[in-house]
Amino acid sequence: MSEEVNVITAILLAGFAQSLVLSGFLYNKSKQLKQFKILMLIHLVFALDLFLVFAGQHNWLSSRLNACWGAIYAILFFVFIRSCIGSMPSKREIMCYFAPWLALNISVIDFLYNPKSTVLSLRHELSGYFLLIIYLYFTIWACVTVRRYRKQQARFSATLSNENMLLLWGICASLFLAISVIPFQYMLQTSLPLPQLLMCCAMYAITYVLLLKPQLLDFKAKQVANTNKEKLHASEDAFLAEHILTLLDEQQLFTDPNLNLQTFAEHLAMKPYLLSQVLNHHLGIKFIDLINQRRIEYVCNLIKNQPHMPMLTIAMQAGFNAKSTFNAAFKKYRNLTPSEYKSQVLSTD
Incomplete structure (x- = not known):
């Protein structure tokens, strides 16, 4: 019986130490890929779990x-x-x-x-x-x-x-x-x-x-040329539309000034024409309008939170690469110029 206890102790301690060591490596890698941060958290939880099992085996803790x-x-x-x-x-x-x-x-x-x-x-x-x-x-x-x-x-x-x-x-x-x-x-x-x-x-x-x-x-699938234009079912449209908006908002891909239909499709592992199909048929919006709407919303939030930040800096941070494009988009979606909107925000404050 004591031999079995020794084996269990060795397993628990080895697992505990290994998880802590791997957590350190994963932390360094997490700066490159966010998935490593989740994996690091799993290892930390597992290390604590093993320690609590070990403490229970040796009656250090009466709780479970x-x-x-x-x-x-x-x-x-x-x-x-x-x-x-x-x-x-x-x-x-x-x-x-x-x-x-x-x-x-x-x-x-x-x-x-x-x-x-x-x-x-x-x-x-x-x-x-x-x-x-x-x-x-x-x-x-x-x-x-x-x-x-x-x-x-x-x-x-x-x-x-x-x-x-x-x-x-x-x-x-x-x-x-x-x-x-x-x-x-x-x-x-x-x-x-x-x-x-x-x-x-x-x-x-x-x-x-x-x-x-x-x-x-890296789960970005390579696109394969295909002349047969598949049509999506309504349920597939809805699923992909939700996936598109989730990825766009959570990763704030719209802040990339070089983002276009092709690169966004690569992020989604989709063919560009299918992406356009989902946007046009299910969301009823063109790609450029979707991106610019998100950018303008981002700009408005920045103006509210940091009203003294230079307007051009805000525009660049939101993904616009030209002042004229930014002003035109802002006027289109807000019916105000950026300066007029900023004045409204400052006056309400």
């Missing part, structure tokens, strides 16, 4: 604060997958993702802080099922997201490296495998943390591969 942490990995990896395919969820969406998990922790807070003296009831049993539901929900959602993205690429852009897709499917498979070993843990009656051990192997494999080949996080 990490009892519900299994669902965190499914949520964070789902966010990671969405960030990879250019559909990073907003802060509000992420808060909504974690809301059920927080409610779960509150429902069993007595067990989390004092498991030995807590009398287990139906509430605790149902909470266990709810934890499983949260985990499976985000794992399945991740699979659906990857499948939908793969289908979208096959239809709209033609080529995407199989290695990119294997990365995403590998994450989904790891999430399923991690939870599938729980029954075996009870059958074998072992105190080895099998789910953490499997998740540990999967996370380290994925992280090492990405550190060695960061180009796997």
Whole structure:
């Protein structure tokens, strides 16, 4: 028995140290790709999780604060997958993702802080099922997201490296495998943390591969010439329109003065004519109007927040590369000149 405890201790300490080391490497890489920042957060959570398991094994802690942490990995990896395919969820969406998990922790807070003296009831049993539901929900959602993205690429852009897709499917498979070993843990009656051990192997494999080949996080598919003009269904139009607006607003691509239909289509891994089709048919707007509207909104917010910033500086920061273009666009969408709008803002203040 003591030999098994020593093995568990060695595994937990090795995993804890490894996660901290990898977090440091990922932090340095996060300046290049934002996906590394999410992966760093996953490793930090995992390191803390392993430490709490280790502390519990040695009776340093009487609580089980990490009892519900299994669902965190499914949520964070789902966010990671969405960030990879250019559909990073907003802060509000992420808060909504974690809301059920927080409610779960509150429902069993007595067990989390004092498991030995807590009398287990139906509430605790149902909470266990709810934890499983949260985990499976985000794992399945991740699979659906990857499948939908793969289908979208096959239809709209033609080529995407199989290695990119294997990365995403590998994450989904790891999430399923991690939870599938729980029954075996009870059958074998072992105190080895099998789910953490499997998740540990999967996370380290994925992280090492990405550190060695960061180009796997480049999900911009290469466009393939095709003379057959596909027509999109209404449901596809709606999905792509939402994806376009999300990417445009969250990454503020409109602030790039060199942004055009071709480069924006590359960001979306779409063919330019399909992008135009979605904008014209579903959103009822031309590409240049969409970009300039976003730029003018950005300018107005800057004027309100920093009214003393030079107007030309604001225009350049918003993505305009000529003063005349900026003035014409502002007049078109606001029926005011930039100076008149600024005067209104200052007078209301």
